[in-house]
Amino acid sequence: MTARLPCPAAAGPLEGYAVHFDELFRSLAQRRGFREYLTGLLGPRDRNKTLTCLAGAEPVEGAQHAAVQRLQYFLSESTWDSEQVNSRRLELLVGDPATAPHDRGVLVIDDSGDRKDGTGTAHVGRQWLGRYGKTDNGIVTVTTVWADERVYYPLHAQPYTPASHFPRKRVDPGFRTKLQIAADLVAKARTAGVVCRAVVADCFYGDHDDLRAELRHGGWGFVMALKPARGTWQYGAEAYTPKDAAKAVPWNGPDDPGRWSPVQRRFRDGHTETWWATDAQLGWWGPDGHTRLVVATTDPATLPDKATWYLATNLPRPGGPHDTPDRLHEPADLTEVVRLYGIRHWIEQSYKQVKDELGWADFQVRSDTAIRRHQTLVHCAFSFCWDTWFDDQPTQSTNNSPEPAPPADPGERGARNTTTTVLAQGAT
Known part of the structure; x- marks a missing residue:
């Protein structure tokens, strides 16, 4: 059984969701880019969700296609603020009774690593990648997720920058440990209106x-x-x-x-x-x-x-x-x-979906701005799935809801998981 999201990308529902973000984009081209990017992320995963895949172009040969270049410009050069887009996404989640945080849920802190080659990409360095169970060249992102036994979704994400990127290494004023980043993200959650029974972490x-x-x-x-x-x-x-x-x-x-x-x-x-x-x-x-x-x-x-x-x-x-x-x-x-x-185990399920289905680690951009934008757009795609699924489902009480099924392995901090599971709400 493969991990899947609870709904497909349909043009009508996606347009209804995307319109909530229109005022954050300055032009019709940016609004079109937002819709095209999410449509690509939500499509079937026939191959890695690179820009050519998202635009429906051939790999390598299609890199210069106009649709690919539009998405490249939207992700790397266009003037829009990923923090504002993520704030609007959380406003929608917090304001919807079906997904609103409450005082029986939890705020999960974790981090996730993925392989990335080269030395010219922001945040990439030789570091521990829990997904693969070893130290390798890659990028690690600290994340927060809100969850109860019924629903879960990402809140914030911030890539960790290894000390090797700074002139004075770990004593450089700009260096931030994963723990410091985690504390900042928890504070951001409160600013976004998130409440919970407890913060949980491994x-x-x-x-x-x-x-x-x-x-x-x-x-x-x-x-x-x-x-x-x-x-x-x-x-x-x-x-x-x-x-x-x-x-x-x-x-x-x-x-x-x-x-x-x-x-x-x-x-x-x-x-x-x-x-x-x-x-x-x-x-x-x-x-x-x-x-x-x-x-x-x-x-x-x-x-x-x-x-x-x-x-x-x-x-x-x-x-x-x-x-x-x-x-x-x-x-x-x-x-x-x-x-x-x-x-807490719901965060392992969310990793499977953003990585195995939505292309979290498939980006082929180098700048910090473009990487953060890609991560924000993946989170928007994830949240759109809940938005669409709840249109057809009654809001349920969480008081007697069961726990997520335990993971088959230690998840992100252990060896890579090759057996995926079905999202409980979308299982048939």
């Missing part, structure tokens, strides 16, 4: 104290993964890790679980799984601390690597010392914490 972001502190000071709740061997108090062999903390919680089997509680997870593909979760103690982190360490696993006895989560959260424990009338965040029991982190 262990690359969750392991950094500074990012969690910035989220806390910004008033955000968070549920962020930690590496099992993340040490505290001591170094090397003396370090006490989240996995050590989990092992210290008594477990005598399902009939005598000690402090472990069963958590039922229900997935889009219809199956259910019983996981076990507990509040563990790690240094000053614990059930009654400002930060809780929640461990969720399929087997507390063995804590299998691929089915155990170590989660740091600032959502208070129900009935704990921080569950007070003046609390900033509503309390979250173990089931709620596991639910929130489970939604």
Whole structure:
């Protein structure tokens, strides 16, 4: 089964969507370019969605075709602001009851890498590309996605520029780490009117104290993964890790679980799984601390690597010392914490669709401006699909919606996934 978007590109619906952006383009040529680009992105994926593909021209030989040159000019030279276009896209999503963010969903932070050859393209450098599971020449983009169990869509994206692009490398004033970029994108989400129950992220972001502190000071709740061997108090062999903390919680089997509680997870593909979760103690982190360490696993006895989560959260424990009338965040029991982190997997599904269907990494332009414009247009195409699909679907409550199906592999931070899945809302 192939990953597909919930609707095809139809001329009528696309025109109705594109008209919302007309005032952001200064000429009829720009408006036509916007429509032609989205039409190309939304078309069947017969080959890489380069400019010749988007314009319906032959590869290589068709590079000088007038339609291809128009799209090239629209993407690289024309005067329009991709930030304004993305802001309008988010206005439409936030203002539509079918896609409006709410306080049961999550804001997901992640990054995605793709191979790119050469040295003359903005942001390209030798760096870790999680999609391929190795260090290679490529481009990495930090992204944010809003999601609940029913709907998900990209918010913002910013390419990461490796230190090699700067005269003073990592100490250059212009250099920004992925963590700094992530914090900026979360702030942009708030400006766009996005609300959520918590910010969620994998262990690359969750392991950094500074990012969690910035989220806390910004008033955000968070549920962020930690590496099992993340040490505290001591170094090397003396370090006490989240996995050590989990092992210290008594477990005598399902009939005598000690402090472990069963958590039922229900997935889009219809199956259910019983996981076990507990509040563990790690240094000053614990059930009654400002930060809780929640461990969720399929087997507390063995804590299998691929089915155990170590989660740091600032959502208070129900009935704990921080569950007070003046609390900033509503309390979250173990089931709620596991639910929130489970939604994070939708970002892996969105990667499959923007890359495998919409040509996220197929651009053949070099400048920062053109790359950001291409990414914005891909996001517009993605959002158009939801806009069209919801025209024919009732708005559903998310309160009892199931989680996304778990990915078959670790996703962007592991080996490249060759098995794609069908978008739940568009599956037949």
